[in-house]
Amino acid sequence: MSQSTKYTGGCHCGTVRYEVETSIDPVIACNCSICRARGSLLAFAPNEGFHLLSGEEALSDYQFNRKVIHHLFCSKCGISSFSRGRRPDGAQVVAINVRCLDGVDLDALTVRKFDGASL
Numbered sequence: 001m002s003q004s005t006k007y008t009g010g011c012h013c014g015t016v017r018y019e020v021e022t023s024i025d026p027v028i029a030c031n032c033s034i035c036r037a038r039g040s041l042l043a044f045a046p047n048e049g050f051h052l053l054s055g056e057e058a059l060s061d062y063q064f065n066r067k068v069i070h071h072l073f074c075s076k077c078g079i080s081s082f083s084r085g086r087r088p089d090g091a092q093v094v095a096i097n098v099r100c101l102d103g104v105d106l107d108a109l110t111v112r113k114f115d116g117a118s119l
Contacts, residue, residue: 004021004049005021005023006019006021007019009082009101010100012078012079013077015054015077016052016055016081017053019050020045020049020050020094020101022049023043024109025108026110027041027098027110028041029042030115031113032119038080039099041098041099041106041111042095042098043096045094046094047092047094058075069084069085069095081096
């Protein structure tokens with residue numbers, strides 16, 4: 001696992017911007033219905049390592065199935081750059097869509113598959 005690094009990221013139109021400290025190698029490619037449709041590559045950060053810089057008022061929340069993950073997206077451009085939820089131990093976590101981070105070479109990352117469709 002790589003070392004934690006500080007990244008900036010956000011949505012397509014720039015309304016939602018954030019800063020996050022996390023490790024992004026490897027990233028997770030989940031095959032659940034929403035991740036598959038969005039094409040997300042995910043990294044996870046503790047809640048305290050994530051700072052929303054702008055766009056809170058533009059965020060819309062989508063929940064489905066057990067309604068335990070807040071799939072947030074920009075109401076202006078529709079991009080889901082992060083989601084909020086809890087780990088099995090109850091700790092708050094932020095799932096970062098690594099495709100929405102600034103300056104990341106996606107081809108240099110190790111991708112691990114996760115079978116979320118079976119959950």
